Amino acid sequence: MAKQLDYHTIREIFTRFQKADPAPVGELDHVNVFTLVVAVALSAQSTDVGVNRATRELFKIADTPEKMLALGEEGVIEHIKTIGLFRNKAKNVIKLSRILVDEYNSEVPNSRAALISLPGVGRKTANVVLNMWWRAPAQAVDTHIFRVGNRSGICPGKDVDAVERAIEDNIPTDFQLHAHHWLILHGRYHCKARKPLCGTCIIRDLCEYKEKNL
Numbered sequence: 310m311a312k313q314l315d316y317h318t319i320r321e322i323f324t325r326f327q328k329a330d331p332a333p334v335g336e337l338d339h340v341n342v343f344t345l346v347v348a349v350a351l352s353a354q355s356t357d358v359g360v361n362r363a364t365r366e367l368f369k370i371a372d373t374p375e376k377m378l379a380l381g382e383e384g385v386i387e388h389i390k391t392i393g394l395f396r397n398k399a400k401n402v403i404k405l406s407r408i409l410v411d412e413y414n415s416e417v418p419n420s421r422a423a424l425i426s427l428p429g430v431g432r433k434t435a436n437v438v439l440n441m442w443w444r445a446p447a448q449a450v451d452t453h454i455f456r457v458g459n460r461s462g463i464c465p466g467k468d469v470d471a472v473e474r475a476i477e478d479n480i481p482t483d484f485q486l487h488a489h490h491w492l493i494l495h496g497r498y499h500c501k502a503r504k505p506l507c508g509t510c511i512i513r514d515l516c517e518y519k520e521k522n523l
């Protein structure tokens with residue numbers, strides 16, 4: 310784990326991320342906040358590409374909790390059986406749709422606590438939804454952010470909670486909203502797990518990683 314970078318270095322890193330990609334967006338397809346919740350819940354231990362392939366048809370016929378309930382668990386399974394843990398995920402999609410209809414007037418609540426109370430929605434999923442839909446500066450730490458944060462020193466931590474705190478504590482407020490996507494996309498396309506592309510990395514002179522792939 311690299312040591313925590315100082316304020317000025319982190320500000321320079323995010324200034325570069327911002328210049329390269331002023332308005333980064335997530336790669337999970339959705340048509341409204343309900344389908345965003347479903348897509349993020351389905352993405353646990355699956356790739357965004359795989360989830361998008363599965364939801365392309367699903368969201369055409371079930372883009373509201375009522376339509377999802379009408380489709381039923383077996384109907385959801387038919388669409389998502391190419392992604393991991395599909396049975397459990399289908400069960401949760403139906404359960405959360407039922408709760409949204411019964412308890413939230415078919416709307417998706419926008420507090421972290423209410424989101425986390427839904428089946429299949431954990432803190433990470435809730436933070437992605439709060440960030441992407443309501444533009445709250447919530448940080449969802451996935452495997453890419455965990456790796457980038459610890460290699461570079463932007464937000465090191467021994468577990469995802471510590472990394473989430475390091476982001477909130479150390480990344481300047483004006484970069485907090487997009488920090489989630491800048492870090493994910495940097496990890497997915499540049500700071501790759503096996504062979505990071507350090508030679509073309511725009512922050513290589515600021516990164517603390519000792520084993521750069523140059």
Ligand code: SF4
Nearest residue numbers: 500507510513516518
């Ligand atoms: S220099 Fe290499 S290790 Fe550091 S952030 Fe860039 S790609 Fe990752």
